Amino acid sequence: MGVGIRWAQVGRQHVADPIVLLSARRSGSNGSGLLQAAALDVVTQPGWQTHLRALRKQLRARRDLLVGAISTHVPSATVWAVPPGGLNLWVRLPDAVDLDRLTKDAEARGLVLAGGDEWFPAEPTGRYLRLNFAGPVPAAYKQAATLLDESLRAQQ
Incomplete structure (x- = not known):
């Protein structure tokens, strides 16, 4: 390959x-x-670069909204680094979190999550979520963060 x-x-x-x-x-x-x-x-096409600049600006704004929502509404989660680009934010969770249970509990509340384990090329270095900020409804980030926090608290 x-x-x-x-x-x-x-x-x-x-x-x-x-x-x-x-x-x-x-x-x-x-x-x-x-x-x-x-x-x-x-x-x-000449408009392609203009489109990319506008898209980058939108994605940065969405990223910042998601970082703010996680920081404010999910105190047990940590954002180690804010990516300068891309589409995803990596969120560190406490080591005791059961990711399978968390994703099921969150889905029962209406929040679909992607556990970070499957994205590591080797053994994960901790408990992570991979959160996408390119979706169509950035206004829902606060509600999503609240649901994530509820799901995490259910494991305590």
Whole structure:
């Protein structure tokens, strides 16, 4: 399983754009040349950089809302580092937390969580949640944090 750069032929030009054309060779299948050309067209449009700047600003605001909600409403959780980019926030929980029970308790309250264990390449270094801040309803972060705190308190 290696990483390869695919070449797309767009008109008479040969273009290699690692952002679009870099793909993992997992299934052995190649992406459609038409889809690659369409994707390349999107990311080379003048408005693409403007879109990315606006998206980064929105994601930073959502990240900050989520950090604030966790810090304010989940006192037993810790945000060790605020990521400068990306889509997820890692939240450290007390070592005694049973992640399987926590995710089930939270789901019973209407909150779906992703336990952090499955995202570690080796043994987890502690109890973590991986919280996504790219969702469509950042106004719900306070309520979600409150439900998370209730679920954590149920384990005490």
